Amino acid sequence: MELDPVLLARIQFAFTISFHIIFPAFTIGLSAFIAVLMLLWRWSGQEKFRTLARFWTKIFAVSFAMGVVSGIVLSYQFGTNWSRFSEFSGNVIGPLIGYEVLTAFYLEATFLGIMLFGWNRFPAWLVTLSTVLVAIGTAISAFWILSANSWMQTPAGYEIKDGVAHPLDWMAIVFNPSFPYRFAHMVNAAYLTTAVVVLAVGARYLLASRHVEESRTMLRMAVGMIAISAIAQLFIGDAHGLNTLEHQPAKVAAMEGHWDSDEPGALVLFGIPDEASRSNRLELAVPNLGGLILTHEWGGKYPGLDTVPDDELPPVANVFFAFRIMVGIGLALIAVGLAGLLLWWRGKLFEARWFLLPASWAWPLGFVAIIAGWFVTEQGRQPWLVYGLLKTMDGISPVPGASVAGTLALFVFVYGIVFAMGIYYINRLINAGPKGEAAAAPAGVPSRPLSAAEEAAREATGRPRGEGPGPSFGKPEG
Amino acid sequence: MEWYLPVIWAGLIGTAVAMYVILDGFDLGIGILFPFTRKEAERDTMMNSVAPFWDGNETWLVLGGGGLWVAFPTAYAVIMPAFYLPVIGMLLGLVLRGVSFEFRWVAKPGHRLWDVAFAGGSIVAAFLQGTILGGLLQGVAVENRQYAGGPLDWLTPFSLFVGLAVVAGYALLGATWLVMRTSGPTADFARRAASPLLVAVLAAMAVVSLWTPVAVERIAERWFGTPNIYFLWPVPLLAALTGFATWHWLRSGRHGLPFAGAIVLFLLGYAGLVISNVPYLVPPTLTFWDTAAAPASQVFFLVGTVFLLPLVLGYTAFVYWVFRGKMAEGEGYH
Numbered sequence: 001m002e003l004d005p006v007l008l009a010r011i012q013f014a015f016t017i018s019f020h021i022i023f024p025a026f027t028i029g030l031s032a033f034i035a036v037l038m039l040l041w042r043w044s045g046q047e048k049f050r051t052l053a054r055f056w057t058k059i060f061a062v063s064f065a066m067g068v069v070s071g072i073v074l075s076y077q078f079g080t081n082w083s084r085f086s087e088f089s090g091n092v093i094g095p096l097i098g099y100e101v102l103t104a105f106y107l108e109a110t111f112l113g114i115m116l117f118g119w120n121r122f123p124a125w126l127v128t129l130s131t132v133l134v135a136i137g138t139a140i141s142a143f144w145i146l147s148a149n150s151w152m153q154t155p156a157g158y159e160i161k162d163g164v165a166h167p168l169d170w171m172a173i174v175f176n177p178s179f180p181y182r183f184a185h186m187v188n189a190a191y192l193t194t195a196v197v198v199l200a201v202g203a204r205y206l207l208a209s210r211h212v213e214e215s216r217t218m219l220r221m222a223v224g225m226i227a228i229s230a231i232a233q234l235f236i237g238d239a240h241g242l243n244t245l246e247h248q249p250a251k252v253a254a255m256e257g258h259w260d261s262d263e264p265g266a267l268v269l270f271g272i273p274d275e276a277s278r279s280n281r282l283e284l285a286v287p288n289l290g291g292l293i294l295t296h297e298w299g300g301k302y303p304g305l306d307t308v309p310d311d312e313l314p315p316v317a318n319v320f321f322a323f324r325i326m327v328g329i330g331l332a333l334i335a336v337g338l339a340g341l342l343l344w345w346r347g348k349l350f351e352a353r354w355f356l357l358p359a360s361w362a363w364p365l366g367f368v369a370i371i372a373g374w375f376v377t378e379q380g381r382q383p384w385l386v387y388g389l390l391k392t393m394d395g396i397s398p399v400p401g402a403s404v405a406g407t408l409a410l411f412v413f414v415y416g417i418v419f420a421m422g423i424y425y426i427n428r429l430i431n432a433g434p435k436g437e438a439a440a441a442p443a444g445v446p447s448r449p450l451s452a453a454e455e456a457a458r459e460a461t462g463r464p465r466g467e468g469p470g471p472s473f474g475k476p477e478g
Numbered sequence: 479m480e481w482y483l484p485v486i487w488a489g490l491i492g493t494a495v496a497m498y499v500i501l502d503g504f505d506l507g508i509g510i511l512f513p514f515t516r517k518e519a520e521r522d523t524m525m526n527s528v529a530p531f532w533d534g535n536e537t538w539l540v541l542g543g544g545g546l547w548v549a550f551p552t553a554y555a556v557i558m559p560a561f562y563l564p565v566i567g568m569l570l571g572l573v574l575r576g577v578s579f580e581f582r583w584v585a586k587p588g589h590r591l592w593d594v595a596f597a598g599g600s601i602v603a604a605f606l607q608g609t610i611l612g613g614l615l616q617g618v619a620v621e622n623r624q625y626a627g628g629p630l631d632w633l634t635p636f637s638l639f640v641g642l643a644v645v646a647g648y649a650l651l652g653a654t655w656l657v658m659r660t661s662g663p664t665a666d667f668a669r670r671a672a673s674p675l676l677v678a679v680l681a682a683m684a685v686v687s688l689w690t691p692v693a694v695e696r697i698a699e700r701w702f703g704t705p706n707i708y709f710l711w712p713v714p715l716l717a718a719l720t721g722f723a724t725w726h727w728l729r730s731g732r733h734g735l736p737f738a739g740a741i742v743l744f745l746l747g748y749a750g751l752v753i754s755n756v757p758y759l760v761p762p763t764l765t766f767w768d769t770a771a772a773p774a775s776q777v778f779f780l781v782g783t784v785f786l787l788p789l790v791l792g793y794t795a796f797v798y799w800v801f802r803g804k805m806a807e808g809e810g811y812h
Contacts, residue, residue, distance in 0.1 A: 062580045069576035073569045079558025090551025091772040095779040098548040102786040105537045113530030397559040407566045425584040
């Protein structure tokens, strides 16, 4: 059997990047949450914020490690699997990746060291500052990588010379037409996803009557964040969709399962898109509603898949279903946010088991929606790798299918172990809880830094808790 | 095209690679040394001594690879497919050892798996980095600015030898780092390990220095042609002197100097490789100028780099400084 290197390379990239995106999505949101907790602690002096910040920092550490290592893989995979694409687009999006490394990766990686290991050594302000810098770093990283991705969706500010893209206008390249929407959509998704995880953890503790004070704080913060960001996502997503309709109409038509340009777009609630017959089977649709959403006008028409030739048709069914999963979860999260707010207002947020029980299981929802969303935008771009300029099959490396298949198997094996164990350990950290310092550092670990000595030093110097017992930064060490 | 832009970029990427080799070299070395001590407390100390730094260290690898794509897209597009299997194997090794930094602590007391993953990942990553280097030195088949060889072209006795040499070299960096940063049994263990590693590294450097000119005409001319030989003879002499001094410092109980000696050895070896191959990025066909990105792209990234790289170096130095000094026995950051 001949192995198809294009298909294998696509599967490999889809696998490694889907695995990767889980962790940055979580750490973008979580680093911001931790930074807010630290600032609240410094500002209010309430110990529960510090406890929560320490607790989530441990979970952050495990997630961040998985994000870093799977991200390094990606920075090389452009070359190993997509060398012709790398050469075609290197002049234009190479520098965006380069700026990501210089402005974000070093910032995150360097101050992560202080954020994770500085609690018992450095003054609180330095640790707090580090958490803020790490949070900023993750957002800057999202800025550049989404700019590069958006350029592949909506290329701008370039010219083609000798078969290779050359830059003409850097502002137009960085702020290409789809970038502002994609950036807002993704960063908001990261905050929303993280808020759902925080909600689930808080709900889980409350149901077990553990860590009640901390859990109530988590629940309040999470419900507020979910209500705001889930509703905001509705508007951002709508704007992003309109932008896509303008620049990539085939993608929107696939998302909606819209085959006929002459018909006002219907909102297809269910259906099975069939590329052979160019229609939906088992369709259940609300007439005109799709057109209303996309053109903001009753009976509005927009281009259907009949405008797309067969060899430029994206995989319609995948895009169609992935879009419904994403939107379905988004709507469910709006309901969660509003229900939570209502309960909070009525003073029943911490008792309502009917709310807490499903909430405690809701943690994967945001991740599923993010991956579904990326499936929509990436598969909706097919068969193009750089939209309108370079087809996916023309972007791959001169590498035999067997090499790609073999390494794909290795990726599945290694990532499978890492992912399963990572989830298991995060779950263990959550079980140990915010006050489970001892549980999180099981007996036999000779790595607790001098806790007893610290307590003594704190008493001796009269330094307030949290100011850090270690040699104060700036003073020479004894 | 301005001829000097690619030269500046070659210098910058060369610097990033050198930073990577030294910085991640010592923390990969910690993983390579892991199997040679069975005591959990020593392994804890070893891992803790690099825990705050490894992530920043590895970022130089991203800058090296990413920078190659930015400044020399054609070289990136040739080298990555040419070394497809070792590059991906190296990345998977880095994945396993990277997550071990966190997983090993959380898994305790059931952390055996992550001891193995940390050591195995480090050894695989170091070995494959060496084979990629060896494969580059022996040359890459290029036609029409694309890789034109098979998936296993890189696999030769020479590249395997360079792989082993890099494993020994990183282990030496790791051992001398431990001599500097730790005390007690861990430091004793590291000091014992460093001497034979130093001998192995010096021998490997000698072998590579003789093997490459014998195997590659171009390299022989570079070193032994006149007038080059008049300028270049101090390089091997300096390496020998550094090796001798490092040996002495290890024996006389010095703490920081052996690590400095190991770094200088690495830089001299690196300088030797640069001398052998300049101006080729993909020996023996593609030079800096052949593979350079559009000048507008090189300039755009250079403008930012001029400001950002000193900043990066500044806070990297800051973090090394705040975590400076010997670790107390049993001290950790977790």
